[in-house]
Amino acid sequence: MKRKTQKHKTPSKVIRMDKTVYYLNPEFEFFGELKGLILKSSPTEKDKMVKKILGLGRVKLAVTSGIFMTGNNGLDFFDTVADLFIVGDDISKNRLRTFLTALEAEVGKEIKFTLMDKDEFQYRYGMFDRFIRVLLEGPHEKIINKLGI
Amino acid sequence: MSKNTLDKLFGSRTRVKLLRFLFRNYPTGFNAPELSRRIQEPTEETKKELEFLSALGLVQKSK
Numbered sequence: 001m002k003r004k005t006q007k008h009k010t011p012s013k014v015i016r017m018d019k020t021v022y023y024l025n026p027e028f029e030f031f032g033e034l035k036g037l038i039l040k041s042s043p044t045e046k047d048k049m050v051k052k053i054l055g056l057g058r059v060k061l062a063v064t065s066g067i068f069m070t071g072n073n074g075l076d077f078f079d080t081v082a083d084l085f086i087v088g089d090d091i092s093k094n095r096l097r098t099f100l101t102a103l104e105a106e107v108g109k110e111i112k113f114t115l116m117d118k119d120e121f122q123y124r125y126g127m128f129d130r131f132i133r134v135l136l137e138g139p140h141e142k143i144i145n146k147l148g149i
Numbered sequence: 150m151s152k153n154t155l156d157k158l159f160g161s162r163t164r165v166k167l168l169r170f171l172f173r174n175y176p177t178g179f180n181a182p183e184l185s186r187r188i189q190e191p192t193e194e195t196k197k198e199l200e201f202l203s204a205l206g207l208v209q210k211s212k
Contacts, residue, residue, distance in 0.1 A: 019212060020180060020181065020211070020212060021178040021179065021180050021210070021211050021212075022171075022178055022179060022181065022184065022199050022202075022203070022208050022210055023171070023175075023176060023177065023179070023208065023209055024171045024175050024208060024209070025206060025207055025208060025209045026176070028206055028207045031207075034168070034172075034207070035175075037155070038155070038165070038169050038172050039169070039172055039173065045153070101189065102189060105166065105187060105188050105189035105190075106166065106169075107169075108166065108170035108171075108172070108174070108187075108188070109170075109173045109174065
C-alpha cells in the first residue's frame with residue numbers, strides 16, 4: 001500500500017523508534033456507550049460513496065452489505081459474503097485501489113470486496129449462483145442498480 | 150446518523166476515525182505510525198489525538 005504524503009513530516013528516525021502501542025481502555029467510564037455510538041453511526045456517507053463508485057467505470061450495480069448495514073455494531077453479526085459488491089465494465093484498477101484504501105480508512109476495517117463484469121454477473125444471476133443468491137437474499141442494499149434486479 | 154454528525158460533535162474527524170478504528174479492532178493495540186497509515190490521516194495529527202485520548206483515559210499506552 002502506498003503511503004499518503006504527509007504535510008507535517010516527523011523525522012523518520014523518530015517514527016522508527018516510536019514503539020508506544022495505543023489501545024482502548026475498557027475501564028473507561030463510558031466505554032460501552034461510546035462503542036455503541038461510534039460503531040452505530042454509518043461508517044461512510046452513502047451519497048459520497050455512490051458518486052465515487054460511479055466514477056470507477058461503467059458501473060451497473062453496487063451492493064453494500066455486512067459492515068455497511070445500519071445497526072451492525074462491528075461484531076460481524078451478518079457473516080456476509082461481501083461488504084461491497086460491484087458489477088461493471090472498464091473499471092479503472094488504479095481508481096479502484098485508491099477508493100478501497102480510503103474506504104477502509106474510513107470504515108476502520110478491511111472490506112470484503114468483490115468485482116464482476118456484467119456478463120459474468122448475468123450468467124451467474126441466471127443460474128442461481130450461490131454467491132449471488134446468498135448476497136441478495138441476506139440483508140443488503142443496492143446503492144446503484146441499473147440492471148433492474 | 151451521518152458520519153459528519155459525529156465529526157462535528159467530537160470536534161475532530163481524525164479523533165472519530167481513530168476511535169472507530171480502535172473499536173472495530175478492539176482489543177488490539179497499534180503504534181502511532183500504523184494508526185496514521187490505517188486511518189489515512191497525518192502522523193502528527195494522529196499523535197495529537199492519541200495524546201488527547203490518553204489524557205482523557207479512554208486510550209492506554211504501553212511501551
